[in-house]
Amino acid sequence: MKTLSPINNILIAYDGSKPSRNALNYAIALTKILHGKLTILKSYNVPVETTTTDAATGVYPISLTDFKEATEDELNQLSSEFTELHEIDYFTTTSPGMLAQALNIYSEEYPVDLIIMGTHGASGWEQFLGGSTTANMVGSIDSPLWVIPENALYRNPQNIAIAIDPDHIPEKEKLRFMELMDNAFDINISVIYVAEKDVSGIHQLKTSIGKEATFVRLDGDVDNAINEYTSHNNIDTLFVIHKDRNFISDLFHKSMSKKIVSTTKIPVVVL
Known part of the structure; x- marks a missing residue:
């Protein structure tokens, strides 16, 4: 550590x-x-x-x-x-x-x-x-x-995933808490997003994160894609980032919310 x-x-x-x-x-x-x-x-x-x-x-x-x-x-x-x-x-x-x-x-x-x-x-x-x-x-x-x-x-955070809305790339300050977590636990980071094709701007997060991270584009609807990724890749903590609650709204307020929150068994951090 x-x-x-x-x-x-x-x-x-x-x-x-x-x-x-x-x-x-x-x-x-x-x-x-x-x-x-x-x-x-x-x-x-x-x-x-x-x-x-x-x-x-x-x-x-x-x-x-x-x-x-x-x-x-x-x-x-x-x-x-x-x-x-x-x-x-x-x-x-x-x-x-x-x-x-x-x-x-x-x-x-x-x-x-x-x-x-x-x-x-x-x-x-x-x-x-x-x-x-x-x-x-x-x-x-x-x-x-x-x-x-x-x-x-x-359990100590070790493998975390950050769910990003590709239309709202977070600024570096928004990720400061993740840097603090990395200082404490030396975490492995996956940046995941749901899109029909690769989003070039998403990779600017490499500088903001300040360490090596795996970038993964997921297909399908948001809730199933995120749940499948976290369960199949030994993710222990999921981070989500809100910007004017747009992504939070899409992720949790619509009908998909019932599926994602009823199936996930890992802690979620809202930044």
Whole structure:
């Protein structure tokens, strides 16, 4: 492994679900390798109709403070279940409101190099990238989003694929996170794109990537082509790059999304 990369501040969105618990295990392992700091964020939302019975008045609303304290108690108990938390530098934080909003607020106030989220299968991806609030988060937060499928186990990134929209070649700055990953793990990179013929401009990425990479043109529809390539070439992490969400929209919002996210079992990083 090369010298450690400056991916220091890692933020994980945690909600107690099975996918987020798996993502937390993943985040702990990654934080340990990178010698970084992990922040575990859990939001709490108080429904307007939430009430409990009171002997005198018959009913009274549960306060925001009650939800905050319950959420903090839940986070404080994580170290007893996730014992490897004791081996890293971490802390927990809570925020009122929806999770996407909480991530936005935290990212604006504190340095964040990477956000990790867990997801279910197709329905989880649709909720993650299809819901209006979270879709806006994808476009508004500069930090890379590392999304962990429910059953994905941690392993050091070694063979990664970057799915490129040939009509929107990313600038070098967009690939900076990949350079940091290479510094940490000395990764093998495949640049994949779906097109009817070779796209000459795609090879300008060789300079942006800064190391040798394999360029592969794929045929067919996007979801099947990418899934087949990743499964047949031992790809452990798929990177996708959004530009005004054009490629993300094509990749995840249309009917093809149900196939690609239900069949992929590897983490996806949105840059």
